[in-house]
Amino acid sequence: MTSTTAKSNSWLVLAVASGACAAFNGVFAKLTTTELTASWSGSIAHAFGLSSSNKLVEYAIRGLFFGLNILFNAVMWGLFTHALTLASSTVRVSVINTSANFMITAILGLAIFSESLPGLWWLGAAMLVAGSVIIGGREEGVKEADGVVGSDPLLNGEGAVFRDEDEHERDDVELNSVRDGDNSSDDEDGVLK
Numbered sequence: 001m002t003s004t005t006a007k008s009n010s011w012l013v014l015a016v017a018s019g020a021c022a023a024f025n026g027v028f029a030k031l032t033t034t035e036l037t038a039s040w041s042g043s044i045a046h047a048f049g050l051s052s053s054n055k056l057v058e059y060a061i062r063g064l065f066f067g068l069n070i071l072f073n074a075v076m077w078g079l080f081t082h083a084l085t086l087a088s089s090t091v092r093v094s095v096i097n098t099s100a101n102f103m104i105t106a107i108l109g110l111a112i113f114s115e116s117l118p119g120l121w122w123l124g125a126a127m128l129v130a131g132s133v134i135i136g137g138r139e140e141g142v143k144e145a146d147g148v149v150g151s152d153p154l155l156n157g158e159g160a161v162f163r164d165e166d167e168h169e170r171d172d173v174e175l176n177s178v179r180d181g182d183n184s185s186d187d188e189d190g191v192l193k
Helices: 002-008 010-033 035-047 055-086 090-113 119-141 165-179
Strands: 148-150 162-164
Touching: 010 035, 010 055, 010 090, 035 055, 055 090, 090 119
Parallel strands: none
Antiparallel strands: 148 162
């Protein structure tokens, strides 16, 4: 039973890891172009006894960050796709992935780039996560049940419509017979039964 629970929740770990890779992808993309990298490369060049303005070291470090950007992007998509195949809901994977990406990006931005996170940012983050959870919960509530096809009353503005599979098949047979010229299913008024 424990292995079943671990297996069924492995999509969650993959979705969080995918969000983390997306956050690191963004960090390395920014480090490829920022002035922070120029100062780091000057310090590294000085540590190796080279001139602090050595452009070769700076280009090598920027190239490394660009390569890590591409690597983390590829890993992110692989983890995200695998999480989608394991989860019962694509919305849940997307919500977890986006939330993890958002929060980890904020922490990395604070730690690496000294970006501030004011109270308004935290309010916006909380609203984003709450909205994602609401959308994910609503998607779960509209999920198809065994043998029942339904429509979301919130999406079409009407009451929910549920039909069983046999009724759906009868509709298909009646439509096909009308197309083929067989009017045996018509009653006296010309209305399909």
